[in-house]
Amino acid sequence: MKTFVYIDHFKGEIQPASWEAIGLGKSLGSVSAMVFGSGVDAITKAAFEHGADEVFAADDAALTDFRVEPYAATLSALASSQSPDLILFPTTARTRELAAMSAVDLSTGVLTDISALEADGDQLMATRPIYEGKVLEKTICTGKPVMATIRGRAFPKPEPDASKTGTATKVEVKADALTTVEGYSASESAVNLGDAGVIVSGGRGVSNNPSLQPPAGMDEKQAEIWRAQQGFALITDLANVLGGAVGASRAAVDGGYIPYSHQVGQTGKVVTPDLYIACGISGAIQHLVGMRNAKLVVAINKDSDAPIFKQARYGVVGDLFQIVPALTEAFKKKLGK
Numbered sequence: 638m639k640t641f642v643y644i645d646h647f648k649g650e651i652q653p654a655s656w657e658a659i660g661l662g663k664s665l666g667s668v669s670a671m672v673f674g675s676g677v678d679a680i681t682k683a684a685f686e687h688g689a690d691e692v693f694a695a696d697d698a699a700l701t702d703f704r705v706e707p708y709a710a711t712l713s714a715l716a717s718s719q720s721p722d723l724i725l726f727p728t729t730a731r732t733r734e735l736a737a738m739s740a741v742d743l744s745t746g747v748l749t750d751i752s753a754l755e756a757d758g759d760q761l762m763a764t765r766p767i768y769e770g771k772v773l774e775k776t777i778c779t780g781k782p783v784m785a786t787i788r789g790r791a792f793p794k795p796e797p798d799a800s801k802t803g804t805a806t807k808v809e810v811k812a813d814a815l816t817t818v819e820g821y822s823a824s825e826s827a828v829n830l831g832d833a834g835v836i837v838s839g840g841r842g843v844s845n846n847p848s849l850q851p852p853a854g855m856d857e858k859q860a861e862i863w864r865a866q867q868g869f870a871l872i873t874d875l876a877n878v879l880g881g882a883v884g885a886s887r888a889a890v891d892g893g894y895i896p897y898s899h900q901v902g903q904t905g906k907v908v909t910p911d912l913y914i915a916c917g918i919s920g921a922i923q924h925l926v927g928m929r930n931a932k933l934v935v936a937i938n939k940d941s942d943a944p945i946f947k948q949a950r951y952g953v954v955g956d957l958f959q960i961v962p963a964l965t966e967a968f969k970k971k972l973g974k
């Protein structure tokens with residue numbers, strides 16, 4: 638099977654699921670990586686190191702910032718001339734748009750957010766979670782090439798091998814675009830919960846430490862947010878020691894404790910870390926659907942009847958303001974940090 642893999646990157650940071658897509662492609666046959674952007678030599682090198690047999694590089698100033706029109710036109714022209722059987726993308730906001738637009742050009746369809754892919758003769762059967770992850774749907778794409786975006790951390794990541802090198806084939810760039818990018822705000826790139834192996838999340842409970850005295854002059858709401866920020870500082874310390882990311886419940890986001898980009902759940906992000914530590918989160922169904930596929934869940938909550946404990950392998954009934962710093966110190970010692 639001839640598979641093309643789109644390597645998604647933003648400001649030099651490569652989406653790790655791009656490598657997982659290469660690993661998946663290699664399990665089915667040969668892999669050609671597609672690297673688009675401006676000054677992409679380092680990304681091309683990394684693609685070879687992660688197992689690409691061939692790299693198609695579209696390297697042009699017109700592709701400095703992601704805009705779907707030139708990226709999709711370039712990808713569609715390349716796919717039309719090379720006729721791959723399968724095109725894989727890591728699932729990101731950019732690739733959902735890119736894959737959809739290219740699929741229209743190529744008269745095919747896109748299977749989004751797949752978590753498994755099996756070859757049965759010439760047919761490819763994809764699995765993807767639907768209905769908030771309650772049902773796994775098996776689906777095929779009858780168009781050619783089959784296009785699919787893969788769920789982050791659902792497939793094994795190949796180990797890079799620095800001895801693997803190659804020369805990229807240059808691709809003609811279709812530079813026409815009606816849009817220009819004026820800039821980015823920091824928050825758009827700050828949190829990457831989808832790729833995190835460890836997530837420490839905080840809920841409404843992070844604001845519940847009446848013994849903390851806020852600075853004078855704050856009204857009640859300001860004091861609540863100030864307390865929550867002290868709580869999230871403890872959560873961030875623990876996440877940092879474990880090399881993880883900080884998540885949050887919707888109550889914490891709605892309360893103004895932390896930006897929306899951290900929200901886990903039905904209306905936030907769906908995450909699949911190896912370890913999820915829920916601090917001061919009750920475990921409402923809308924939160925659980927975002928994290929129940931974590932390999933190991935630990936819950937810290939004052940209320941022994943909190944539903945989160947049903948989801949957790951390990952539970953600590955207690956005040957997060959005591960437990961979280963104690964855990965951070967214990968991990969620091971254990972990990973020699």
Ligand SMILES: Cc1cc2nc3c(=O)[nH]c(=O)nc-3n(C[C@H](O)[C@H](O)[C@H](O)COP(=O)(O)OP(=O)(O)OC[C@H]3O[C@@H](n4cnc5c(N)ncnc54)[C@H](O)[C@@H]3O)c2cc1C
Nearest residue numbers: 840841842845886887888902903904905917919924939957
């Ligand atoms: C359509 C819809 C979509 C939604 N989408 C989402 C979503 O994407 N994500 C999401 O999270 N929610 C979502 N919600 C909201 C959800 O229903 C819950 O309201 C929310 O998850 C509750 O957040 P919480 O657990 O932080 O707060 P609470 O339910 O108030 O729980 C706080 C917990 O903290 C504990 N606690 C308090 N103080 C301490 C302390 N000092 N130490 C330890 N524990 C303490 C309490 O015992 C309690 O269990 C959605 C709701 C709707 C209707």
